[in-house]
Amino acid sequence: AQSVTQPDIHITVSEGASLELRCNYSYGATPYLFWYVQSPGQGLQLLLKYFSGDTLVQGIKGFEAEFKRSQSSFNLRKPSVHWSDAAEYFCAVGAESGGSNYKLTFGKGTLLTVNP
Amino acid sequence: DAGITQSPRHKVTETGTPVTLRCHQTENHRYMYWYRQDPGHGLRLIHYSYGVKDTDKGEVSDGYSVSRSKTEDFLLTLESATSSQTSVYFCAIRQSQTSPLHFGNGTRLTVT
Numbered sequence: 001a002q003s004v005t006q007p008d009i010h011i012t013v014s015e016g017a018s019l020e021l022r023c024n025y026s027y028g029a030t031p032y033l034f035w036y037v038q039s040p041g042q043g044l045q046l047l048l049k050y051f052s053g054d055t056l057v058q059g060i061k062g063f064e065a066e067f068k069r070s071q072s073s074f075n076l077r078k079p080s081v082h083w084s085d086a087a088e089y090f091c092a093v094g095a096e097s098g099g100s101n102y103k104l105t106f107g108k109g110t111l112l113t114v115n116p
Numbered sequence: 117d118a119g120i121t122q123s124p125r126h127k128v129t130e131t132g133t134p135v136t137l138r139c140h141q142t143e144n145h146r147y148m149y150w151y152r153q154d155p156g157h158g159l160r161l162i163h164y165s166y167g168v169k170d171t172d173k174g175e176v177s178d179g180y181s182v183s184r185s186k187t188e189d190f191l192l193t194l195e196s197a198t199s200s201q202t203s204v205y206f207c208a209i210r211q212s213q214t215s216p217l218h219f220g221n222g223t224r225l226t227v228t
Contacts, residue, residue: 034216043206043219044159051214090158094213103174104149104217108158 002027002093006107013081014115021076021110023091032094033074034104035065039087047089050074061085086114119143120220122207128226135194137223139207141187147210148190149217150174150182152203159206165190197227 003026013019025031032051036044048059055067065076074091091107119142129135139148147166151159151174161174163182171182179201181193194201204224208217 032214036219043221044208044217046216046218049216092217103161103164105161106151106159108156 002031002103002105004091004093004105004107006089006091006110008110009108010111010113012113012115015083016080019076019078019081019085019112021089021091021112023074023076023107024072025074025091025093026072027093033065033067034092034094035059035063035074035076036090036092036106037061037087038090038109044090047076081112081114083114083116086112088112120207120209120218122205122220122223124223125221126224128228129197130228131198132196135197135225137192137194137205137207137225139190139192139220141190141209143209143211143218144187145209145211146187147213148184149208149210150180150190150192151206151208152176152201153206153222154203162192162205194225197225199227201225202227 005024007022034049035047037047038044047063048057050057050067058064063078067074088109088111090109092104094104121140123138149164150162153159160176162180165171165184183191204222206222207220210217
């Protein structure tokens, strides 16, 4: 079964600093990987996705993520954080195979606090 | 939000009563999902549907049932609500197996 681990429950960074949020997945085949962001009281918004090809993917709001198969990781990065980036971030993994395995599995999330 | 409407947005109900949450989409997507979100647990899949009348259980399906009689609607029923089912419930849709999920704005359910 697929699983996702986000090792950091809560991260605090200063505005303008760089950011890296960690995501490790467990899945036997080639995974589909996603990062979502959730602001308080809101639904989840897709930041970026990886299916195949270039292992460095660009997303919205200046975020990028790198797929590293050897490390089973899909870490999210941003070179300079803005106060509006304060939110909760979720990594998710989906299955490549067909049949009835249409599920996405989410990590428990990382809460990002941005200090002025 | 990608043509997804969840209703109601908020509900307070008593233990032991049945509750039905509705998810309506205007995107004609094949796949629909119900997740619950709780502090410290992230999002956990309750049930999902891969077509009309085709549904399957997720990881936390006990105490919940679903129905999908037409493409646009996916109903989640709590057969007899318990306090442990107090949560925020999110519906999501997906166009294909390689597409990302698109989420509704959630339903906050409180069981007293």
